[in-house]
Amino acid sequence: MRASRLLSLLLLLQNRGQLTARQLADELEVSIRTIYRDVEALSASGVPVYGEGGPSGGYQLVAGYRTRLTGLTGGEAESLFLSAVPAAAAELGLGTMLAAAELKLLAALPAALRDRAGHVRQRFHLDVPGWFREADPTPHLAAVADAVWNQRRIRVDYQRWAGPTTRTLEPLGVVLKAGLWYVVARSAGQLRTYKVAQIVALEPLDEPFDRPPDFDLPTFWAAWARRYEKSVHVATAVVRLAPAAVERLPGVLGRAVADAVQRTSIGPDEVGWVTATIPVEKTEVAHRDLLKLGADVEVLEPPELRALMTETASRFAAAYLA
Structure with missing residues (x-):
């Protein structure tokens, strides 16, 4: 375990230049006292690492020194398949392996390519969960x-x-x-x-x-x-849709519904609305989903879905017009 940490410390200094004991401790998730001991161990083994005091000080390697100890472990190699999704790697328990693998890869790259890799990271980021929602807890x-x-x-x-x-x-x-x-x-x-x-x-x-x-x-x-x-689309519904609703369909009801509107729509009528047949889930779910379109949708069929929408519209009117 300590040998792996010493290598990670060495690669951090090689890839990033001067780092304080606090920065190294935070990166490696150990105490500052452990960093002091590890730096002494590296120095005793012949690695040309030295420290400078003061507010702008820190540890660094002698200019020009580079290690070739960059072999990846099996776990680190597997973690690289998730390098574009660091949060996913962390959830899978591979966060530490991913960080170590990235350090080793950076150490093996020429300086120009290391800089390019850093530029890519600062320009592209993947955030998986949708807006306004947290990922479901997955303790297992x-x-x-x-x-x-x-x-x-x-x-x-x-x-x-x-x-x-x-x-x-x-x-x-x-x-x-x-x-x-x-x-x-x-x-x-x-x-x-x-x-x-x-x-x-x-x-x-x-x-x-x-x-x-x-x-x-x-x-x-x-x-x-x-x-x-x-399988989830167990029925169909005939609806009238305002232009604004047609534009929002892919994000609100999904691509399958949006494609159905493109295939089956009739119109537009004199006010710009179209009539289309769309796939829907069971009545209660379809009612909930179509409410997301607000006043920009009217259900024509089936009767039970129209009745639910009518009841909801009446309750809205009672609440806001009382």
Whole structure:
């Protein structure tokens, strides 16, 4: 553990130049006293590191010194696949590995490329969760990821919409979609997808399993996502939409609904509204979703959905016009 930390300290100084003991301690998540001891150990091993006192002082390497100790560990190499999503790496328990891997890569690059890598980081950033919402808590995500890496079964208590259940899973992969984590796993011989946030308890099992030889996570996920989108749209509705509602559809109701409007719309009429047939979920969900469009939508069919919208409009009128 200490050898890994000494190497990280050395690479920090090599990549960033002069750093104070406090900066090094914060980066390596240790005490300042530990940094003092580690610097002494580096110096005793022949690394030309020296310190300068005063407000503008700190530790640095003798000009021109570069180490070639840049080999990546297996865990660090795996963490690089998440280098564009540092928050995701942290949730998976790979944050420290990612930081170490990045240091080693930077140390191996020529100076011009190191500067370029720094410029990219300051110009592109990926923030996964949607606006105005925090990511769902996933206390068992790291354990799920560990089981995926090591091909070990897990026993989970899972909260379904129909009630709690207990399952033994063979986790094959994790997916981050729109700020939500999913685990693709084999259970009772069938491939299924589970929301990690709905795992309420998890027990790692000392039981290895073999991955299906033909399983490909991106291919499975793309097919599953298409099936899921089709499955939730169990009915259709005929609606009138104002121009403003048509513009907002992709962000409010999703691309499938927006595409349906493009395919089926009739109009515009004399006030610019179009009539279209759109896919919807069950009546209660469709009612909730269409309310997001406010007064820019009118439901024509089915009658039960129109009745719900009418009742809500009446309650709004009673509240605001009383």
